[in-house]
Amino acid sequence: EDQVTQSPEALRLQEGESSSLNCSYTVSGLRGLFWYRQDPGKGPEFLFTLYSAGEEKEKERLKATLTKKESFLHITAPKPEDSATYLCAVQPGRGGSNYKLTFGKGTLLTVNP
Amino acid sequence: TAGITQAPTSQILAAGRSMTLRCTQDMRHNAMYWYRQDLGLGLRLIHYSNTAGTTGKGEVPDGYSVSRANTDDFPLTLASAVPSQTSVYFCASRGTGYTGGYTFGSGTRLTVV
Numbered sequence: 001e002d003q004v005t006q007s008p009e010a011l012r013l014q015e016g017e018s019s020s021l022n023c024s025y026t027v028s029g030l031r032g033l034f035w036y037r038q039d040p041g042k043g044p045e046f047l048f049t050l051y052s053a054g055e056e057k058e059k060e061r062l063k064a065t066l067t068k069k070e071s072f073l074h075i076t077a078p079k080p081e082d083s084a085t086y087l088c089a090v091q092p093g094r095g096g097s098n099y100k101l102t103f104g105k106g107t108l109l110t111v112n113p
Numbered sequence: 114t115a116g117i118t119q120a121p122t123s124q125i126l127a128a129g130r131s132m133t134l135r136c137t138q139d140m141r142h143n144a145m146y147w148y149r150q151d152l153g154l155g156l157r158l159i160h161y162s163n164t165a166g167t168t169g170k171g172e173v174p175d176g177y178s179v180s181r182a183n184t185d186d187f188p189l190t191l192a193s194a195v196p197s198q199t200s201v202y203f204c205a206s207r208g209t210g211y212t213g214g215y216t217f218g219s220g221t222r223l224t225v226v
Contacts, residue, residue, distance in 0.1 A: 034215075043117075101215065105155035
């Protein structure tokens with residue numbers, strides 16, 4: 001059974017204080033690992049897809065990295081507007097074109113001014 | 114604006130009543146999904162459809178049914194609601210290829226009393 005564990009559950013940072021969120025996964029043949037951002041009362045918003053160990057993706061203050069067992073979402077010099085819940089999800093390699101994702105429970109990030 | 118439209122935004126439903134949550138997309142995506150999101154449990158897949166005319170069961174399908182008569186619409190029906198179905202429901206879609214993640218709707222907040 002595919003499993004995704006995110007840590008910490010909640011993280012509070014001061015503006016400008018860099019940190020990382022962790023996503024550990026167990027999946028049968030990883031086809032893709034996804035990061036999403038979710039604001040209160042809204043649906044998740046796609047951030048990144050990572051496909052193979054060693055891959056990195058960047059967007060503004062966010063950088064996602066991938067190893068064979070986990071992914072990190074690095075946040076550099078965060079701003080209050082980066083406050084949100086960050087979700088990690090995996091797509092297994094089995095199942096052909098079946099794109100079902102398994103999500104972690106998320107990390108609630110709060111950035112104080 | 115292209116995307117996914119969910120209706121209603123919120124609903125209070127008496128236990129034992131039936132209800133259909135509507136989901137419409139205008140991106141011509143083949144695959145569509147229904148997830149429920151509960152505090153402490155994260156996003157869990159209810160049902161999915163890889164293409165019009167086909168559907169499949171996800172992780173938590175009991176008490177729910179879906180249909181996919183065309184590409185754009187993917188309604189979720191609760192035949193006889195129970196309080197444990199109180200949740201936020203998200204519809205999502207995905208086009209072909211591996212470059213992008215799901216596109217999510219804004220969600221339906223359902224309370225069964």
